[in-house]
Amino acid sequence: MHGLEVSWFACISLLIFFLITTKLKPFYNNLPMIKKIIFSGVLILFMSVWIMAGVKLLFHVPITIELFLSYSLIQSFGIVLIVYIMESNKEKQSLLSKIIQMEKVEVVSHLAASISHEVRNPLTTTRGFLQLVNESDDIPAVEKRYIKIAMQELDQAESIIRNYLTFAKPAPEVIEILNLKKEIDKAINIIVPLANMNIVKLSSESETCYIKGNTGLFQQVLVNILKNAIEAMPSGGTLSIEGTVEKSLAKVTITDNGVGMNDFQRKRLGVPYFSTKEIKGTGLGMMVVFRIVESMNGSLNVESKPGKGTKITLIFPLNSSG
Ligand code: ADP
Ligand code: MG
Numbered sequence: 001m002h003g004l005e006v007s008w009f010a011c012i013s014l015l016i017f018f019l020i021t022t023k024l025k026p027f028y029n030n031l032p033m034i035k036k037i038i039f040s041g042v043l044i045l046f047m048s049v050w051i052m053a054g055v056k057l058l059f060h061v062p063i064t065i066e067l068f069l070s071y072s073l074i075q076s077f078g079i080v081l082i083v084y085i086m087e088s089n090k091e092k093q094s095l096l097s098k099i100i101q102m103e104k105v106e107v108v109s110h111l112a113a114s115i116s117h118e119v120r121n122p123l124t125t126t127r128g129f130l131q132l133v134n135e136s137d138d139i140p141a142v143e144k145r146y147i148k149i150a151m152q153e154l155d156q157a158e159s160i161i162r163n164y165l166t167f168a169k170p171a172p173e174v175i176e177i178l179n180l181k182k183e184i185d186k187a188i189n190i191i192v193p194l195a196n197m198n199i200v201k202l203s204s205e206s207e208t209c210y211i212k213g214n215t216g217l218f219q220q221v222l223v224n225i226l227k228n229a230i231e232a233m234p235s236g237g238t239l240s241i242e243g244t245v246e247k248s249l250a251k252v253t254i255t256d257n258g259v260g261m262n263d264f265q266r267k268r269l270g271v272p273y274f275s276t277k278e279i280k281g282t283g284l285g286m287m288v289v290f291r292i293v294e295s296m297n298g299s300l301n302v303e304s305k306p307g308k309g310t311k312i313t314l315i316f317p318l319n320s321s322g
Pocket of ligand 2: 286
């Protein structure tokens with residue numbers, strides 16, 4: 001007798017719930033799996049109670065306790081099951097893509113380790129012989145200068161190998177306590193010439209705090225990120241680096257107002273050989289960064305807007321004493 005009205009009531013209720021759940025989506029998406037399951041179960045239980053109560057109170061439809069229980073419990077149980085299946089599937093998927101990513105990195109690491117070894121040896125030998133030749137008295141000063149330049153170039157090649165290929169060793173060899181402010185200053189010093197060349201204004205500010213890591217590797221992290229930021233601003237801009245303490249965490253925020261990245265590019269950061277710089281890029285810089293940050297028990301967060309700029313936040317556990 002109330003068929004139509006009851007259906008209308010149910011439809012409107014469902015619409016209201018649909019709107020509420022759309023609003024709650026961002027909150028829901030951030031919950032861990034178990035809370036998602038509880039949340040959806042409770043929400044559906046609430047919805048069933050609401051509809052049953054509405055039908056009973058507004059339309060005086062007799063509702064027995066059995067009907068009430070079976071309706072609300074079956075609905076909630078169904079949703080709990082569906083959410084569980086969906087979430088565990090999602091988790092499996094993300095685990096799978098992480099494994100694939102790790103395997104790619106592993107392959108590159110092995111390759112890099114062997115290449116760096118094979119290339120370094122002849123470099124060192126050549127440098128040694130050049131040095132010997134340079135000590136001879138039969139050579140005119142002009143030629144000694146050439147030899148010196150050759151040696152400098154070899155050192156440069158060696159340093160490129162060292163900087164790009166050390167990620168072959170995932171764990172820092174010597175773990176020290178690093179003064180974050182000093183490390184930031186050091187990285188800024190390294191990057192100043194490149195910034196000047198690109199008319200990039202640098203600003204840095206940091207609280208003094210301490211984190212654990214290896215200074216050489218940590219410099220690689222900062223310099224790689226700063227270098228990318230400068231390269232993202234081909235016609236100049238501002239680059240700021242900030243070190244702060246929040247609760248028991250040290251935070252380094254690096255912000256540029258360069259070309260930015262779209263979602264697709266942002267998600268591919270750290271994938272070996274992903275680069276938008278064609279022949280100028282190696283696509284290894286961010287992979288090294290991720291690898292080192294991970295080995296320092298840290299995490300990395302990237303926010304970016306195409307055309308507006310990029311903000312990279314590094315987070316590390318704080319070391320209470322210096
Ligand atoms: P490479 O610098 O050799 O290209 P990276 O691994 O350092 O390799 O960076 C990968 C890619 O990520 C870059 O080619 C660039 O497209 C993008 N990227 C990294 N940092 C930034 C940034 N600050 N702004 C815009 N794009 C960036
Ligand atoms: Mg780079």
